[in-house]
Amino acid sequence: MTDVVGYLDRWSAAPGERVALHLSSATPGPASVSLVRLGRGVQRDEPDGIVYEPVLAVPAHDVALRPQPVDAGSYARIDGLGVLDLRSASLAVLVQPWLPPTEEQVILASQGADTGAGLRVAIDGDGCYVLHADGALAVNARAAHARHWSLLLLGWSDDAVRLTIIDLRSARSTTLVLPLARALAPMQSLLLAGQAQADGSVGAHFDGRLERLVLWPQAVTPDVARDGLLRQSGLPAGAVACWDFAPQAQESLLPDCGPHGLHGRMFQGPKRALRGARWSGDVFDWRQAPDQYAAAHFHGDDLSDAGWEPDTWIELPADLPSGAYAVRVCRAGADDGGLTGGLCRLPLFVRPAGAPPAQRHEGVVAVVFPTFTYLAYGNDRCALSGHNPEVLADQAITLEPTDVLLSQHPQWGASLYDTHRDGSGVSVASRWRPIPTLQPDQRAWQAGEGSGRWNYPADLLLVEWLEREGIAWHAFTDEDLHVQGSAVLAPYRTVLTGNHPEYATTELVEAYRAYLATGGRLMYLGGNGFYWKIACHPQRVGVIELRRAEDGNRSWAEEPGEYYQAFDGGYGGMWRRNGVAPQSWLGVGYCGQGFRRSVGYVRTAASDQPQVAFVFDGVPSRSFGEQGVIGGACAGVEVDRQDEGLGSEPGGIRLASSLPFDATYFIANEELLVSRPTISGPYSPGLRADMVLQSASGGGAVFCTGSIAWVGGLAAHGGDPAVQRITHNVLRRFLDPAPLEMERADAH
Amino acid sequence: MTIPIISSPCTVSASTTEVGGPDGDATRVRALIRRFKSDPLGAPDPELRAFLLPLRNLPAAGKHALMRLPAQQAWTLVQLGGRGVPVEIVGGSWTSRADAEWAVFRARWQAVSGWDPERVDD
Numbered sequence: 107m108t109d110v111v112g113y114l115d116r117w118s119a120a121p122g123e124r125v126a127l128h129l130s131s132a133t134p135g136p137a138s139v140s141l142v143r144l145g146r147g148v149q150r151d152e153p154d155g156i157v158y159e160p161v162l163a164v165p166a167h168d169v170a171l172r173p174q175p176v177d178a179g180s181y182a183r184i185d186g187l188g189v190l191d192l193r194s195a196s197l198a199v200l201v202q203p204w205l206p207p208t209e210e211q212v213i214l215a216s217q218g219a220d221t222g223a224g225l226r227v228a229i230d231g232d233g234c235y236v237l238h239a240d241g242a243l244a245v246n247a248r249a250a251h252a253r254h255w256s257l258l259l260l261g262w263s264d265d266a267v268r269l270t271i272i273d274l275r276s277a278r279s280t281t282l283v284l285p286l287a288r289a290l291a292p293m294q295s296l297l298l299a300g301q302a303q304a305d306g307s308v309g310a311h312f313d314g315r316l317e318r319l320v321l322w323p324q325a326v327t328p329d330v331a332r333d334g335l336l337r338q339s340g341l342p343a344g345a346v347a348c349w350d351f352a353p354q355a356q357e358s359l360l361p362d363c364g365p366h367g368l369h370g371r372m373f374q375g376p377k378r379a380l381r382g383a384r385w386s387g388d389v390f391d392w393r394q395a396p397d398q399y400a401a402a403h404f405h406g407d408d409l410s411d412a413g414w415e416p417d418t419w420i421e422l423p424a425d426l427p428s429g430a431y432a433v434r435v436c437r438a439g440a441d442d443g444g445l446t447g448g449l450c451r452l453p454l455f456v457r458p459a460g461a462p463p464a465q466r467h468e469g470v471v472a473v474v475f476p477t478f479t480y481l482a483y484g485n486d487r488c489a490l491s492g493h494n495p496e497v498l499a500d501q502a503i504t505l506e507p508t509d510v511l512l513s514q515h516p517q518w519g520a521s522l523y524d525t526h527r528d529g530s531g532v533s534v535a536s537r538w539r540p541i542p543t544l545q546p547d548q549r550a551w552q553a554g555e556g557s558g559r560w561n562y563p564a565d566l567l568l569v570e571w572l573e574r575e576g577i578a579w580h581a582f583t584d585e586d587l588h589v590q591g592s593a594v595l596a597p598y599r600t601v602l603t604g605n606h607p608e609y610a611t612t613e614l615v616e617a618y619r620a621y622l623a624t625g626g627r628l629m630y631l632g633g634n635g636f637y638w639k640i641a642c643h644p645q646r647v648g649v650i651e652l653r654r655a656e657d658g659n660r661s662w663a664e665e666p667g668e669y670y671q672a673f674d675g676g677y678g679g680m681w682r683r684n685g686v687a688p689q690s691w692l693g694v695g696y697c698g699q700g701f702r703r704s705v706g707y708v709r710t711a712a713s714d715q716p717q718v719a720f721v722f723d724g725v726p727s728r729s730f731g732e733q734g735v736i737g738g739a740c741a742g743v744e745v746d747r748q749d750e751g752l753g754s755e756p757g758g759i760r761l762a763s764s765l766p767f768d769a770t771y772f773i774a775n776e777e778l779l780v781s782r783p784t785i786s787g788p789y790s791p792g793l794r795a796d797m798v799l800q801s802a803s804g805g806g807a808v809f810c811t812g813s814i815a816w817v818g819g820l821a822a823h824g825g826d827p828a829v830q831r832i833t834h835n836v837l838r839r840f841l842d843p844a845p846l847e848m849e850r851a852d853a854h
Numbered sequence: 855m856t857i858p859i860i861s862s863p864c865t866v867s868a869s870t871t872e873v874g875g876p877d878g879d880a881t882r883v884r885a886l887i888r889r890f891k892s893d894p895l896g897a898p899d900p901e902l903r904a905f906l907l908p909l910r911n912l913p914a915a916g917k918h919a920l921m922r923l924p925a926q927q928a929w930t931l932v933q934l935g936g937r938g939v940p941v942e943i944v945g946g947s948w949t950s951r952a953d954a955e956w957a958v959f960r961a962r963w964q965a966v967s968g969w970d971p972e973r974v975d976d
Binding site for chain 2: 151152153447487489490491492494496497500501502503504505506507509510513514516527547549555558703768769
């Protein structure tokens with residue numbers, strides 16, 4: 107098959123930058139690489155696909171594709187143990203297995219200098235702790251309990267190896283003994299949560315938590331080990347090394363607080379800042395009690411970096427206009443029936459050149475593409491392995507060929523909606539891996555009836571509309587705002603969000619709010635925006651963390667006491683639960699969802715006020731938005747409403763609201779205090795999309811449409827003329843330097 | 855938004871699937887299948903929705919679904935494998951989304967009842 111997958115080293119680039127392509131194809135062969143600009147031109151990859159035009163300033167070139175493997179699964183490695191005299195020694199660690207249905211999972215494996223053989227402690231396919239030494243095997247008769255902490259004490263001498271397993275809940279203790287015919291080879295290194303494979307990869311991964319690994323250069327009793335691991339901090343008495351799994355400023359570091367500084371390294375990003383065996387239950391912030399949050403959770407399907415070598419590069423011309431682009435990688439010889447059709451399109455947003463200017467870009471709009479949300483949904487496997495998507499969709503699930511390709515490659519990782527194979531939630535997403543479902547013409551079940559455009563492909567409808575309207579615009583991404591702050595937006599009188607800016611860091615929200623506080627005008631053309639708080643890894647750009655804490659529509663729930671993010675120490679979960687409800691600065695916030703049929707809007711009496719007449723100029727009917735390519739109309743999928751109780755400005759004008767939704771729509775659980783039978787569309791007047799115009803407290807203004815499906819009305823074919831006119835009217839008025847009447851009122 | 859994937863699926867009761875029997879329930883099920891077949895993408899009434907929901911809520915492994923065929927502007931039938939198991943392409947090609955929806959129902963109903971709903975009017 108000539109399937110092509112890959113990733114770029116950046117999703118946002120400035121003109122003049124060099125973009126690396128990391129590519130793979132199961133069958134080696136040549137491919138053509140080119141750059142195209144999306145949203146303009148006449149070419150399409152599908153009859154109703156996004157239009158594009160080649161960027162002639164970047165000549166197409168060939169690349170030789172090759173298969174590149176992905177070694178998924180987190181683990182840790184400690185080297186340099188050869189400096190210690192470990193002929194008779196003890197190693198103890200706290201272990202909490204989560205026991206997914208897999209073959210043997212290796213918790214700890216030592217390697218010697220000569221043969222590579224050594225000790226191995228694992229859990230077998232029946233869930234029993236096992237000890238391997240010099241070709242011999244001992245198996246504990248009693249299976250471990252999932253999610254129970256145990257202390258494992260491994261001791262060895264010239265003639266025997268002992269593994270003592272202490273269940274910390276029952277205090278029951280078992281010891282396995284293996285006699286040795288010959289002394290073990292001197293220990294050089296340790297691998298934790300995995301075992302080295304013959305091909306150089308690491309396999310047999312352990313799924314569960316590890317905490318506090320301690321090494322003594324002599325035999326110790328179980329009581330000494332208990333005391334050292336559970337009651338002491340730092341290096342226990344008599345120990346020669348002690349490794350700490352608590353969060354570190356350097357992501358991969360596994361520090362040793364012993365005198366030799368035998369620091370280890372973590373690979374593929376195990377989850378950190380988690381409750382350990384020593385958690386007391388009266389502390390909830392890991393920064394307040396690091397010893398209680400010293401566990402790391404390893405998963406056999408963690409993936410923070412595919413680590414592929416770059417295959418080729420694209421040099422962006424210094425005068426390349428800002429916009430939405432894609433790198434096209436096309437196998438020579440056309441489609442052989444593979445799932446990607448021999449074609450891969452990798453999204454790339456090009457920022458304007460140079461630093462933000464001091465003066466305004468008059469007449470130019472900034473569009474911030476919600477790339478954090480694209481990443482959160484990247485490699486979404488819920489439709490492949492969950493049974494509820496079809497219930498929500500209210501029709502059979504339609505997969506894309508790339509979804510089927512994804513099902514064949516579990517090693518490419520999952521989305522923040524998925525669970526790991528041990529049932530714990532996926533809370534870290536990285537763009538350093540193939541995400542075959544992130545394509546300009548990708549369709550998804552969430553978009554309901556119609557085009558199937560969802561997230562990135564739906565935002566490209568906005569791009570096409572801007573280009574058709576001849577509106578000058580510049581492209582930015584969430585990552586740009588996160589890193590550079592509101593300075594990025596300052597030159598623009600008007601900023602547009604994408605249709606689904608659901609995931610936002612503190613820095614991103616602060617950038618938007620600072621922009622509004624200094625007179626900026628924001629058009630939030632979507633729904634479910636600024637819903638989840640996330641964190642970016644402080645060193646590894648392109649890696650985000652989510653804690654699905656406390657409340658909200660969740661596909662999995664964070665463990666109690668683990669709501670603080672490891673990456674930045676912030677309290678995670680919903681922005682609403684962080685005291686920054688989107689209603690408080692946008693005017694509207696998420697209230698519910700449905701995934702089949704969208705509905706139209708109808709104007710309110712408040713929309714007749716003269717200061718907002720410009721919004722409906724040229725729109726004769728009081729109802730509008732009744733057609734569109736996302737659910738067949740423009741109010742739907744995920745919707746937001748005004749709510750003064752959550753901070754919507756009292757002076758905000760609700761211009762229109764959606765018509766009632768059908769029984770496939772349900773109010774969000776954070777809107778409910780008590781389960782009740784009136785939560786579906788026909789019974790819930792509070793489940794609606796509100797179109798709101800309000801001033802911001804610094805003189806700026808916000809226009810919200812309250813609906814993900816709004817951009818479906820901007821489509822050239824199947825769109826809604828009134829929605830296009832309203833969007834045009836507001837955008838043109840927002841670009842006009844004259845103060846809005848409501849801005850004047852706010853200034854007084 | 856959310857896509858819960860860990861809640862327990864509804865069960866499809868035997869009385870629901872025994873459509874060949876002489877009792878009133880079988881007659882009711884035949885009537886529901888006829889209604890669905892006449893407009894597979896229509897908005898179902900509450901009774902038809904209650905009939906369809908347990909089928910839609912079946913666990914993923916072995917569940918039928920569709921795959922879009924972009925080049926042909928058509929859909930084909932697939933079967934989900936569940937966690938870590940590749941999707942199997944069953945085959946067939948429908949250019950009408952409604953026909954494809956019926957194809958999914960037909961395959962699923964045959965799997966749970968052993969009875970081809972295409973024969974609902976026999």
